Amino acid sequence: MIYGNRVKGKVAIITGSALGIGQACAKLLAAEGAAVAVTDVNDEAGQCLVDEICEAGGTAGFWHLDVSNEREVTAVTQMVRTKFGPTTILVNNAGVGGTEKPTHEVTADEWDNLMAINAKGVFLCTKHVLPQMMSVKRGSIVNLSAIYGLVGASQMAPFRASKGAVQWLTKTDAITYARYGIRVNTIHPGFISTPMTENHLAARGDDSEDTKIAAQRLHPMGRMGDPEDVAFGVLYLASDESRFVSGAELVIDGGFSARLC
Numbered sequence: 001m002i003y004g005n006r007v008k009g010k011v012a013i014i015t016g017s018a019l020g021i022g023q024a025c026a027k028l029l030a031a032e033g034a035a036v037a038v039t040d041v042n043d044e045a046g047q048c049l050v051d052e053i054c055e056a057g058g059t060a061g062f063w064h065l066d067v068s069n070e071r072e073v074t075a076v077t078q079m080v081r082t083k084f085g086p087t088t089i090l091v092n093n094a095g096v097g098g099t100e101k102p103t104h105e106v107t108a109d110e111w112d113n114l115m116a117i118n119a120k121g122v123f124l125c126t127k128h129v130l131p132q133m134m135s136v137k138r139g140s141i142v143n144l145s146a147i148y149g150l151v152g153a154s155q156m157a158p159f160r161a162s163k164g165a166v167q168w169l170t171k172t173d174a175i176t177y178a179r180y181g182i183r184v185n186t187i188h189p190g191f192i193s194t195p196m197t198e199n200h201l202a203a204r205g206d207d208s209e210d211t212k213i214a215a216q217r218l219h220p221m222g223r224m225g226d227p228e229d230v231a232f233g234v235l236y237l238a239s240d241e242s243r244f245v246s247g248a249e250l251v252i253d254g255g256f257s258a259r260l261c
């Protein structure tokens with residue numbers, strides 16, 4: 001499935017791209033000409049996606065990568081460079097939802113485990129890809145935050161704190177690395193129909209049709225987003241069409257947060 005050339009010649013690492021939003025990003029960036037490194041802890045689904053992309057005429061490879069493990073991040077970023085050349089697009093997508101509890105019930109381990117993936121993972125992948133981008137004086141880093149990096153809500157404190165951390169790392173790096181031609185932006189999705197959202201609704205002990213309808217109604221557009229709705233935003237920020245966009249917050253939420261701001 002080849003669409004066009006919007007990111008032709010670029011090399012993209014997408015974390016957590018076996019399923020959900022990351023998977024949609026991998027398919028779209030490959031269809032638009034990028035060589036895509038699909039990375040995830042889910043090896044079977046990741047390899048399956050790479051086979052699908054390659055059969056459709058795209059260029060992709062799979063690497064097992066737990067973003068919270070610096071040794072793996074170091075090795076995979078180097079292996080991708082050896083196979084495809086310097087990485088010029090990094091999509092820090094891997095993330096977990098974590099516990100539903102209020103802050104006073106969250107254990108230190110629950111906090112640490114979530115932060116290790118959602119916040120430290122973004123830092124580690126950014127840290128190890130930046131030298132490659134600096135060496136070619138160009139690059140686009142797209143970090144997946146959430147509308148809860150912008151507005152508050154009750155419960156899920158570790159998740160929401162992690163998305164705030166991602167947002168402020170993004171702005172700091174946007175300023176620091178602009179002189180190297182590197183842009184860094186965040187995307188803030190509303191509820192998107194992915195395994196994470198399914199698990200989140202199920203964890204509330206109620207994944208009935210009524211709960212799904214209630215979640216859809218939070219969005220003025222009357223539905224949850226599809227992974228592709230977010231992938232098109234990632235494509236824009238990854239491409240040269242956004243060449244003067246850095247440190248920005250791209251909200252993709254069907255109007256959810258418009259009524260909260």
Ligand SMILES: NC(=O)c1ccc[n+]([C@@H]2O[C@H](COP(=O)([O-])OP(=O)(O)OC[C@H]3O[C@@H](n4cnc5c(N)ncnc54)[C@H](O)[C@@H]3O)[C@@H](O)[C@H]2O)c1
Nearest residue numbers: 016019020021041066067093094095146191192194195196
């Ligand atoms: N789905 C939503 O409604 C929503 C809303 C706002 C933000 N987001 C953010 O978008 C991103 C993607 O979410 P999603 O809904 O597609 O999630 P998902 O759970 O459907 O998919 C996440 C992927 O990340 C992988 N993963 C988990 N832990 C990992 C680790 N340690 N290292 C590498 N990969 C790991 C999983 O195997 C999976 O393939 C996340 O950062 C999430 O916080 C999602």
